[in-house]
Amino acid sequence: EPIARQLGAEDGRAVLVGRTPAEFADKVVALHEDEQLWTAVREAGLAFVRTWNDPGRLRSDLASIMKGILSEARR
DSSP states (O other): OHHHHHHTOOBTTTBOOOSSHHHHHHHHHHHHHOHHHHHHHHHHHHHHHHHHTOHHHHHHHHHHHHHHHHHHHTO
8 A cells, every 4th residue: 555655546447456365366366357457447547648658748857857867966
C-alpha cells in the first residue's frame, strides 16, 4: 500500500492493493475470475503508466530537478 500511495495510484482503479498476503491473493483471484474487473484495472493501469511516462512530462520533471540541483550548487 505505501508504494501505491507514493505513486499516486488509487486502490481499485489502476492497481489493486493487498495489505496482507491473503488479501493480495484474493485480489489476484478476483482479477483472474472477473473479466470486467481485469479490463477496468488493465485500462486504468495503462492510462496511469502513459501519464507518468509521457516524454514531455519526464523532460519537464528532469529539467526541474536539474534546476534545483544547479541552484543549490551555486549557493
